Amino acid sequence: MKIGFDNDKYLQLQAQHIQERVVQFGGKLYLEFGGKLFDDNHASRVLPGFQPDSKIRMLATMKDDVEIVMAICAGDIEKSKKRGDLGIPYDEDVLRLLDVFRGLGFYVGSVVITQYAGQSAADVFIKRLNALGVKTYLHYPIAGYPSDVKHIVSDEGLGKNDYVETSRPIVVVTAPGPGSGKMATCLSQLYHEHKRGIRAGYAKYETFPIWNLPLKHPVNLAYEAATADLNDVNMIDPYHLEAYGVTTVNYNRDVEIFPVLNAMFQKIQGESPYRSPTDMGVNMAGFAIVDDAVCQDASRREILRRYYATMVSKTRGECDESEVIKLELVMQQADVTPEICPAVQASLDRAAATGGPAGAMVLPDGAVVTGKTSSLLGASAALLLNALKHMAGLDGKLELLPPSVIEPISRLKTENLGHRNPRLHSDEVLIALAISALTNPLAALVQQQLNRLRDCDAHFSVVISQEDIKLYQRLGINVSCEPKYESHKLYHKA
Numbered sequence: 318m319k320i321g322f323d324n325d326k327y328l329q330l331q332a333q334h335i336q337e338r339v340v341q342f343g344g345k346l347y348l349e350f351g352g353k354l355f356d357d358n359h360a361s362r363v364l365p366g367f368q369p370d371s372k373i374r375m376l377a378t379m380k381d382d383v384e385i386v387m388a389i390c391a392g393d394i395e396k397s398k399k400r401g402d403l404g405i406p407y408d409e410d411v412l413r414l415l416d417v418f419r420g421l422g423f424y425v426g427s428v429v430i431t432q433y434a435g436q437s438a439a440d441v442f443i444k445r446l447n448a449l450g451v452k453t454y455l456h457y458p459i460a461g462y463p464s465d466v467k468h469i470v471s472d473e474g475l476g477k478n479d480y481v482e483t484s485r486p487i488v489v490v491t492a493p494g495p496g497s498g499k500m501a502t503c504l505s506q507l508y509h510e511h512k513r514g515i516r517a518g519y520a521k522y523e524t525f526p527i528w529n530l531p532l533k534h535p536v537n538l539a540y541e542a543a544t545a546d547l548n549d550v551n552m553i554d555p556y557h558l559e560a561y562g563v564t565t566v567n568y569n570r571d572v573e574i575f576p577v578l579n580a581m582f583q584k585i586q587g588e589s590p591y592r593s594p595t596d597m598g599v600n601m602a603g604f605a606i607v608d609d610a611v612c613q614d615a616s617r618r619e620i621l622r623r624y625y626a627t628m629v630s631k632t633r634g635e636c637d638e639s640e641v642i643k644l645e646l647v648m649q650q651a652d653v654t655p656e657i658c659p660a661v662q663a664s665l666d667r668a669a670a671t672g673g674p675a676g677a678m679v680l681p682d683g684a685v686v687t688g689k690t691s692s693l694l695g696a697s698a699a700l701l702l703n704a705l706k707h708m709a710g711l712d713g714k715l716e717l718l719p720p721s722v723i724e725p726i727s728r729l730k731t732e733n734l735g736h737r738n739p740r741l742h743s744d745e746v747l748i749a750l751a752i753s754a755l756t757n758p759l760a761a762l763v764q765q766q767l768n769r770l771r772d773c774d775a776h777f778s779v780v781i782s783q784e785d786i787k788l789y790q791r792l793g794i795n796v797s798c799e800p801k802y803e804s805h806k807l808y809h810k811a
Contacts, residue, residue, distance in 0.1 A: 339486050346517070346519070347507065384483055386427055426481070454480075464577060483506075504519070528595050538616065551568050554593050578597075621797070695743075722753060
């Protein structure tokens with residue numbers, strides 16, 4: 318993989334900039350983290366060289382000064398809202414993240430239940446947290462939020478929220494997903510700190526859009542593609558342009574809310590420290606891009622993947638036409654067509670030639686390998702085997718896993734485990750490969766190539782199973798599918 322982003326430079330610049338903000342506000346900073354604090358795979362795809370755990374590694378350089386507060390909306394608990402990438406409910410993800418942060422040596426002070434109005438599911442979660450020894454605080458709905466500043470910044474507004482006890486100079490406020498109340502939590506804390514005579518400040522750490530890249534830069538357009546379901550739109554920050562005469566990029570929600578935030582800062586602290594939404598941000602990612610062409614190319618391929626994912630969601634009835642139209646507009650602005658990924662046409666050609674589902678993958682050496690559906694292997698399993706054989710320098714026609722190895726597994730699936738499809742999934746093929754490696758040196762050689770498939774692009778002529786998609790993702794392979802199923806059944810098992 319070509320590198321377009323200097324991760325070490327980024328870590329250094331980012332940590333230094335955050336420390337400067339702490340000093341600016343007299344030693345106490347509430348830092349709202351937008352996006353994923355941990356496992357930021359979108360950033361690693363559009364900024365090749367960015368490590369998915371970069372943000373947490375950056376915070377680790379000043380771990381003793383950092384305290385983490387988790388925010389989760391009571392309404393999201395009540396309706397069991399799930400993370401799209403992991404498929405787990407937000408409340409379960411809070412527990413997962415608590416384990417991750419603590420495992421990395423961070424101090425996690427508490428969990429804030431926002432928008433709490435007596436939801437029964439939230440009460441159950443609070444009891445669960447308390448039983449686990451996790452401090453919980455309640456924040457309530459505020460009438461007129463966010464426009465009625467006079468009511469919001471009062472004892473009947475922010476003043477009704479619990480005051481979160483914190484002990485460290487940098488309080489990172491994060492959440493399992495958007496709309497969890499991170500910003501409102503920070504504002505509530507500023508109000509309570511000010512009433513107690515404690516000087517504190519607020520800043521926002523949002524990786525995208527990157528404020529010092531052009532508005533229509535593919536990296537920023539890839540962010541629009543990733544948030545098509547939220548209808549986020551990148552735009553020039555008019556307040557920054559007016560205040561400083563400098564063009565910067567922000568997104569619509571921050572620009573729209575800034576006048577209200579500015580008024581809140583003035584009412585809470587007597588004056589606002591910021592003149593624009595860009596001023597509030599601390600993101601330094603734009604300064605760590607070392608090869609713009611590499612990042613542009615990676616972002617265009619990410620936009621194409623987002624388009625195919627949205628088309629698949631539409632086929633499943635999970636989104637409407639407006640999201641597709643948004644993606645098509647972004648593709649046009651970024652000059653993206655299916656031709657930028659050779660795997661797309663190769664998979665379609667192989668499917669047409671074989672009369673069944675097929676897949677293709679672009680390997681690090683530029684070669685494009687394909688895999689077809691057979692009586693024993695699904696297209697994704699066949700493609701994975703063929704890619705590994707190519708990486709190991711073996712003949713693609715080599716029968717690495719003979720029928721005598723595959724057939725017993727296939728019979729086990731259909732005769733004992735209740736599966737109708739006898740074909741092996743990708744994970745089952747890898748298990749068979751690992752067992753074969755004990756006696757077959759070529760299978761061992763092929764298995765050693767797995768890590769080399771990271772960041773490769775794969776495309777399939779039909780929607781493949783969730784098991785196969787998750788396995789490819791765990792291997793770091795970027796997957797996209799045509800928005801159609803192999804069969805015309807109404808129910809397709811995940």
